Amino acid sequence: MIVGAERDMAAAGAVRYAALRAGIIAGGATMRIAEGIAQLTGAATAPAHRRRGVHTALLSARLADAGAAGCEVAVITTQPGSKSQQNAQHQGFDLLYTRAVLTKQP
Amino acid sequence: MESAHDIGAGEVLACDESFFTALLAADYELLGTILADDFLVIDVLSGQVARREELLGAISSGQLRFAEVTRHAEERSVRLRDSAAVVAGRTRMVVRYRGDEVAVQSRYTHVYTRENGRWRLMSAQGTPTCAPRRSAGRVPLFCDTALAGRIERVEAQLIAQSSEAARRRAGTAGFVIPIAGGVASFAGEGSPFNKVAGLGFGGVPDAAALDEIEKAFAACSRRGLTSWPRAPPTPTHKGCPGMRSSRAR
Numbered sequence: 571m572i573v574g575a576e577r578d579m580a581a582a583g584a585v586r587y588a589a590l591r592a593g594i595i596a597g598g599a600t601m602r603i604a605e606g607i608a609q610l611t612g613a614a615t616a617p618a619h620r621r622r623g624v625h626t627a628l629l630s631a632r633l634a635d636a637g638a639a640g641c642e643v644a645v646i647t648t649q650p651g652s653k654s655q656q657n658a659q660h661q662g663f664d665l666l667y668t669r670a671v672l673t674k675q676p
Numbered sequence: 677m678e679s680a681h682d683i684g685a686g687e688v689l690a691c692d693e694s695f696f697t698a699l700l701a702a703d704y705e706l707l708g709t710i711l712a713d714d715f716l717v718i719d720v721l722s723g724q725v726a727r728r729e730e731l732l733g734a735i736s737s738g739q740l741r742f743a744e745v746t747r748h749a750e751e752r753s754v755r756l757r758d759s760a761a762v763v764a765g766r767t768r769m770v771v772r773y774r775g776d777e778v779a780v781q782s783r784y785t786h787v788y789t790r791e792n793g794r795w796r797l798m799s800a801q802g803t804p805t806c807a808p809r810r811s812a813g814r815v816p817l818f819c820d821t822a823l824a825g826r827i828e829r830v831e832a833q834l835i836a837q838s839s840e841a842a843r844r845r846a847g848t849a850g851f852v853i854p855i856a857g858g859v860a861s862f863a864g865e866g867s868p869f870n871k872v873a874g875l876g877f878g879g880v881p882d883a884a885a886l887d888e889i890e891k892a893f894a895a896c897s898r899r900g901l902t903s904w905p906r907a908p909p910t911p912t913h914k915g916c917p918g919m920r921s922s923r924a925r
Contacts, residue, residue: 575838575868578845582837604830611834630737637738643817645827662739662775664816667824 576600576612584611587631589624597624601632608636608644629661685754688761688788691795692752695786696767699742704735712789712796720782720802721771734773743777744770759790766805777811780804825857825877832859832874839863851892856881860889862896 584602596619600612615624648654698707715728734740752765763786787799836852842863843850850862857878863869
C-alpha cells in the first residue's frame with residue numbers, strides 16, 4: 571500500500587529521494603513543489619541505518635533543492651505531539667496551524 | 677617589488693576572505709572550491725567536529741546561515757611555509773542554526789594547504805572571546821489565512837492527482853470531487869488518499885454538496901471498497917462494518 575502510494579505521489583509530481591550508506595539504500599523520502607511551497611512527505615529510514623543522520627541528510631537535500639527551485643516555505647505534516655513533530659521543530663520548523671481531522675460514524 | 681613570501685601571503689588572505697564571502701552568501705559552490713577534501717571545522721559554539729560535506733550540506737539546505745561576519749582585518753596574521761599557511765584572526769558573527777540566532781565574537785585559526793597550485797582551507801577552529809549572546813528567540817513564522825490557503829490548496833492538488841494516479845494504476849473505482857476549495861477523494865480500499873482535504877478555503881460547503889460526498893463514499897463502501905474501519909482480512913468479507921463519510925485530513 572505504501573509503495574503504491576509513493577508511486578502515485580510521484581505520478582502527481584512528487585520527486586523521490588534515496589539515501590545511500592556504503593552503496594545500500596538506507597532511507598527514502600519524497601517532495602512535491604507547487605506554488606512556491608515544498609511539501610516534504612514520506613521520509614523513512616530502514617531500521618538498520620537509524621541514528622546515522624540519514625533523515626537529516628534527506629531533509630537537507632530536499633531543503634537545498636526547494637531553495638534552489640525558489641520555494642518560500644517547506645511544509646511537513648505530522649501527528650500532533652508525535653516524535654515527528656518534535657524532530658521537525660528541532661530541525662527549525664515552526665508550528666503553523668492545526669488541521670482538524672473530522673470523522674463521522676454512520 | 678613584492679617578494680614571493682608577500683605574494684603567497686596575499687593569496688592566502690584572499691582565500692580567507694573568499695571563505696567568509698562564501699559563508700555570507702551561502703555560496704556552497706564557491707565554498708566547495710575553497711574547502712580541502714579532508715576539511716574539518718571545530719565549531720566555535722559547541723566544540724563539535726563537522727567535516728566538509730556536513731558544513732556544505734548545512735549551508736546548502738539553509739539550516740546554517742551566516743547573517744553577519746565582521747572581520748577585523750588589522751588583527752589578521754598569516755604565517756607561511758612552502759605548502760602550508762596559518763591565518764589567525766578575529767571576527768564577530770551572527771549565525772542562525774536551525775532557527776536559533778546567536779551572536780558570537782571569536783578568534784579563529786585557519787590552516788591552509790597548497791594543492792595543485794591553489795590554497796585550500798584544511799582546518800578551522802574558533803574560540804569565543806566573550807560569552808555568545810543568543811537572541812531572545814526568533815519570532816516563529818506567522819501563518820496567515822492566505823499562506824494556509826496556499827498550503828491547503830497544494831495539499832488538495834497532491835491528494836487529487838495521487839488519487840487519480842492510484843485509480844489508473846490499480847484500475848479501481850473511486851472519485852475526486854472538488855468542494856469548497858478542497859477535494860473529496862476515494863482511491864481504493866485502504867488508500868491514504870481517501871479523505872476530504874483542504875476544505876473551506878473556497879467558501880463554506882453547503883449541505884447538499886456534503887450530502888453528495890457522503891453518498892459517493894457510501895456508494896464506494898457498498899461496492900466493498902470502504903476503508904474505515906478496516907474490514908477484517910478474511911475472504912468471506914460481507915459488506916462493511918462502517919463507513920468513512922467525511923474527513924478533513
